[in-house]
Amino acid sequence: MTIREVAAKTGMSADTLRYYERIGLLPPVPRNAAGIRTYDEYFVNLINFIKKLKASGMSLEHIIDYIRLAKMGEATLQARKNLLAEARETLVQKINSLQLVVELADYQLNNYEQLLQPETEALLQRAPVPVPMAV
Template identity: 40%
Template sequence: MRISEISEKHHISQDTLRYYERIGLLPPVNRKRGGIRDYTKEDERWVEFVTCMRGAGLSIEALIEYVSLCQQGDKTSAERKALLVGQRDVLISKIEELKKTLARLEKKIDSYERVLLKKERSMGGFGEEVQNA
């Protein structure tokens, strides 16, 4: 599969794919004659994994380390698991913080809605549906 197809399919720019490969975030991609990248299903799985993890907020450094460990083979499976567990814990903390932020936003929005409703009622002439809301 060409880089343009991977880029379009996974909503990631070709420049980003090249960058990810250059810094070791993606394993090296096979190339056809003339240096044209030829993504395999395995390469595509790596793109899916990396974009998912980046979307969840995992650092580039952690993912580079993970890819490097994977390339070293089965002897690094314990290290890889430990790295993923650590990243999961970081993500859980972020989710908890986001939940707190969401709750605070909801409270703030509710307070604005109460103020606006009160203001509308004080202005009069909005009919029964506003007063019963």
């Protein structure tokens, strides 16, 4: 399969596939006599596996580590599981951070007339920004 065919089959762009090969996430892809990459089903399966790990929140660096550890065998099972747990914790932290942002947006929306509206108008008039009263 050509890079275009693999890109279509996996939903990844050709640029991303080249990048994954360049950073070592994908092993070197065999090339034909004309220098064109020739992928087989192994690469399709590996790319889909990488997508699965990425969807679970793992960074590309951790996916590289995960695959490297997997090649070492069963002795690395806990280390691989730790990488997944770390990715999960990062996702939980992002969710918590986003929840705080939502709460701030709710506060600003619920108190718009006392907070953002006067500040917006003052800024547009280049006037001193009013200090909001305690709510």
